[in-house]
Amino acid sequence: MSGATTDAGPDRPGLTPPRDAVAPERHPDAPAPGEPLGAHYDHCFGCGGAQPHGLHLEATAGEGVSVTAEFTVQPAHQGAPGLAHGGVLATALDETLGSLAWLLRTIAVTGRLETDFVQPVPVGATLHLEARCTAVAGRKIYSTAVGRIGGPDGPVAVRADALFIEVKLEHFTDNGRPEEIRAAMSDPDQVKVARAFEVNP
Ligand SMILES: CCCCC/C=C\C/C=C\C/C=C\C/C=C\CCCC(=O)SCCNC(=O)CCNC(=O)[C@H](O)C(C)(C)COP(=O)(O)OP(=O)(O)OC[C@H]1O[C@@H](n2cnc3c(N)ncnc32)[C@H](O)[C@@H]1OP(=O)(O)O
Numbered sequence: 001m002s003g004a005t006t007d008a009g010p011d012r013p014g015l016t017p018p019r020d021a022v023a024p025e026r027h028p029d030a031p032a033p034g035e036p037l038g039a040h041y042d043h044c045f046g047c048g049g050a051q052p053h054g055l056h057l058e059a060t061a062g063e064g065v066s067v068t069a070e071f072t073v074q075p076a077h078q079g080a081p082g083l084a085h086g087g088v089l090a091t092a093l094d095e096t097l098g099s100l101a102w103l104l105r106t107i108a109v110t111g112r113l114e115t116d117f118v119q120p121v122p123v124g125a126t127l128h129l130e131a132r133c134t135a136v137a138g139r140k141i142y143s144t145a146v147g148r149i150g151g152p153d154g155p156v157a158v159r160a161d162a163l164f165i166e167v168k169l170e171h172f173t174d175n176g177r178p179e180e181i182r183a184a185m186s187d188p189d190q191v192k193v194a195r196a197f198e199v200n201p
Contacts, residue, residue, distance in 0.1 A: 014112045015161045017135035017142045024065040024133035027105035031061040046095030059099040065133035069096040072126045084121040093160040096129040107197045108164035119157040128152040139166040
């Protein structure tokens with residue numbers, strides 16, 4: 001007997017929305033479709049500009065609760081000769097899925113990320129990513145993403161399903177190393193990002 005659809009189902013444990021889940025709602029103050037989202041933290045390995053070997057992933061708001069993003073694989077991202085490391089590809093998916101937070105205006109962290117590696121991704125290739133939120137149940141945010149190579153309509157190289165969990169700003173301030181937290185809180189641009197998320201009716 002297969003085809004379980006409950007949250008605890010054997011197919012995708014923890015990744016199937018429960019029965020009381022609702023459709024995600026784009027926040028009225030979400031960035032307009034086509035607007036670049038920018039980095040949520042300059043030192044983020046996924047999107048920050050201050051990480052020399054980071055992914056420098058650039059995400060753009062899409063329609064509804066969706067985003068697109070691009071990431072070009074650098075030599076520093078290799079796992080095998082000339083090929084992207086799977087963990088780096090998972091990071092690209094995680095970062096793109098995480099960017100949906102800008103559309104929901106909800107601070108959330110990855111609870112679960114299930115990744116399919118469909119095709120090898122060479123160094124120099126640009127991964128064209130798309131993510132969308134599929135459902136929300138209380139603090140649980142369900143989403144899915146694909147990454148294509150050779151162009152936005154190219155073949156799928158990676159895909160992922162994720163469960164993000166809504167958290168308060170204190171998740172970071174209570175758990176992060178104090179020196180980075182202090183530096184972030186004294187950076188007006190960073191405070192602006194944090195405030196934008198805090199005011200979530
Ligand atoms: C000062 C500077 C601030 C800067 C930031 C400011 C704003 C920026 C915000 C957003 C930025 C925009 C873009 C972000 C882009 C990319 C970010 C990348 C994302 C990451 O890379 S982020 C790092 C990796 N991430 C973690 O570091 C999480 C570690 N973890 C925990 O911190 C806890 O584990 C937590 C909080 C997840 C839950 O803990 P908790 O105590 O709050 O909640 P609890 O356990 O009760 O779970 C509630 C319900 O979720 C279910 N649930 C939980 N976990 C599950 C799992 N794994 N599988 C299946 N179900 C799960 C439970 O079963 C329950 O379900 P139910 O309600 O049905 O019972």
